[in-house]
């Protein structure tokens with residue numbers, strides 16, 4: 396075993412898998428002990444070893460509905476998985492009574508350039524949306540990684556490098572199509588099934604399988620974006636300068652600062668391989684002159700690498716250098732308020748020069764701006780009440796590394812406790828948590844009412860999605 400799972404592989408007596416026979420024969424549902432089951436259950440996060448009672452790979456909304464009906468007849472709960480980027484919380488619960496709906500065969504994007512709207516099927520990843528929007532001079536509110544699933548990201552709100560100017564990505568949704576626990580396909584917009592539409596925008600799931608969404612695209616053919624990189628020895632001045640700078644920049648600037656450690660690997664470029672670094676990256680949604688003026692205080696620190704410049708909007712998917720392939724990883728997160736000198740010293744005492752935290756990265760993502768203001772007619776996650784999101788990630792290829800990585804990541808989170816908020820950013824939360832921490836009390840109560848109405852038996856309550 397090479398995982399953080401505690402799942403059992405035997406199905407409970409309340410489950411009758413014979414209700415799945417027809418779909419098993421049709422090759423849509425796969426049961427344990429088959430190669431297709433093992434292939435379909437693999438999550439992007441390779442530290443997660445999900446062993447549900449069954450895995451389904453439907454290729455249409457009708458197919459999803461048939462799977463959900465059969466699953467509930469069998470006495471199974473249901474969870475969706477697009478990519479498994481965010482599957483770690485699910486692995487922390489027993490899922491021997493759960494059918495996993497893998498959405499890898501339900502992908503595709505169509506763009507209406509005049510209306511600036513993309514229709515995106517439930518298992519699609521962001522790079523496909525960005526590629527489909529680009530010919531129209533448009534882009535979308537994707538996160539840092541090309542291969543994150545659109546729906547999982549939007550259900551959790553979604554932090555984009557467009558975020559401080561344009562807000563939480565979920566609020567770019569204009570429609571969601573959900574197959575509910577009773578196998579019905581429901582289209583929710585601001586006007587129809589408005590409660591469901593509200594819950595889908597940052598409510599973290601627990602409502603059904605989302606088979607399609609429609610979202611408003613952003614009018615950027617090009618963006619000023621990139622990254623700056625220094626040896627970690629420079630971290631004290633870079634961290635201090637960036638933190639002071641983030642307090643002054645306009646909402647058009649969204650950046651991240653990471654202290655990163657790379658193992659010596661031949662597949663890595665020499666400027667990364669075997670090195671400890673401090674990296675700042677993101678987007679400046681301004682003309683070239685203004686962007687250069689805004690970046691001047693960071694560039695004055697003479698970075699070793701500086702890729703900031705105007706690029707096709709799709710280039711923004713690459714500036715964060717997220718892993719191009721699935722990796723085994725564990726992470727911890729905290730939502731932070733303003734960072735004073737003591738806070739920066741606490742951060743550097745964990746990951747600064749001379750330390751060996753055992754992390755691949757410790758990130759501070761700048762929030763605020765439109766991310767901090769309630770969106771007009773926004774969804775269940777309308778704003779984030781924090782100044783920075785802290786995310787600590789460790790590579791975890793073995794069970795020992797899982798334990799050590801979690802301890803290392805938690806050590807940084809604990810060191811920052813004095814500056815932490817009660818709340819959490821859902822998409823940055825890599826462990827099972829009390830999900831009321833994602834929402835304010837009023838929204839949390841409303842979310843409970845919406846979920847109880849649409850999924851009274853709790854068919855979709857699993858992981859951090861219910």
Ligand SMILES: Cc1cc2nc3c(=O)[nH]c(=O)nc-3n(C[C@H](O)[C@H](O)[C@H](O)COP(=O)(O)OP(=O)(O)OC[C@H]3O[C@@H](n4cnc5c(N)ncnc54)[C@H](O)[C@@H]3O)c2cc1C
Pocket residue numbers: 474475476477478479480481482498517518537538539540542543544545546547548550551552553554555599600603604605606717718822823858859860
């Ligand atoms: C390398 C990397 C970079 C990232 N960068 C960012 C970033 O910049 N900003 C940010 O906000 N987040 C970021 N994330 C976090 C990411 O947005 C979350 O992990 C997100 O939940 C992943 O969605 P997914 O669909 O790919 O993953 P999955 O693990 O497949 O799904 C995540 C959750 O969404 C649910 N879900 C997925 N698809 C459906 C569906 N069709 N219907 C119903 N429920 C569904 C799942 O049940 C699960 O609860 C990053 C993650 C990684 C690993």
